[in-house]
Amino acid sequence: MGYVTQDEWDSHYGAGRSFRPLDDSEHELLRELVPSPPGGGHALDVGCGLGEFARHLAATGYTVDGVDYAPSAITLALAEPTSSQPAGKAQLWFVALWNPRYVQASPLLTDIKAELDRLKPDMKRVSSARQGLMDELSDRLAASPEFDDVILLEGRHQVRQTVEQYIGVWRSVNDVRVQLGEEKFERFLDYARQRIGDAETVETTYLTRAWAARRAAL
Ligand SMILES: C[S@@+](CC[C@H](N)C(=O)[O-])C[C@H]1O[C@@H](n2cnc3c(N)ncnc32)[C@H](O)[C@@H]1O
Incomplete structure (x- = not known):
């Protein structure tokens, strides 16, 4: 399974x-x-x-x-x-539970992500599709007669990673890797390393949202 x-x-x-x-x-x-x-x-x-x-x-x-x-x-x-x-x-x-990276919180990470759009302007991100779904989830649960007591919790937290940990996270993002192809993907990682420069760590903000909705007695 x-x-x-x-x-x-x-x-x-x-x-x-x-x-x-x-x-x-x-x-x-x-x-x-x-x-x-x-x-x-x-x-x-x-x-x-x-x-x-x-x-x-x-x-x-x-x-x-x-x-x-x-x-x-x-x-x-x-x-x-x-x-x-x-x-x-x-x-x-x-x-x-959904906890994507909140790239907008960092000019450095925003710039690195922009490089993806430069390398492949028609990139289809799984995370963007999910973003749309998550943005409307509270409204959909609240509007559904099948659920009541909809609870949404949201919080941000920072994670400090070494440069290699940060690069490792990108390496695990399969949809980007496949769409860019190995050569462009390595160019993208080189760009990220070069933008990070001499910094030893990279700080990433994560946005965590949790939804809970009780199934209504129908
Ligand atoms: C192996 S099934 C076990 C189902 C049930 N407990 C049983 O024994 O018949 C694992 C269940 O965990 C749920 N699940 C897995 N990850 C979850 C998560 N992060 N939050 C909520 N449910 C999760 C799946 O949807 C699935 O129904």
């Missing part, structure tokens, strides 16, 4: 693929290992997928929050029949 991105997980569930349900011995083992405390406990199932573990915990008395960043998983999890289970109290949350 080896999925990494949110899109891959979203397509996985969207295409009807899932994981096998817990069998009786696994239910039994979980009841032994994580019995709900007297009066019920509160559990958080991170990466809940279709909610198999969340439903088990809810059935044993926990109040459960399940979070997953694949919208298709949350939609399908809510559609799963729960009638064979005792009344549970599962709540499901959609959560997503």
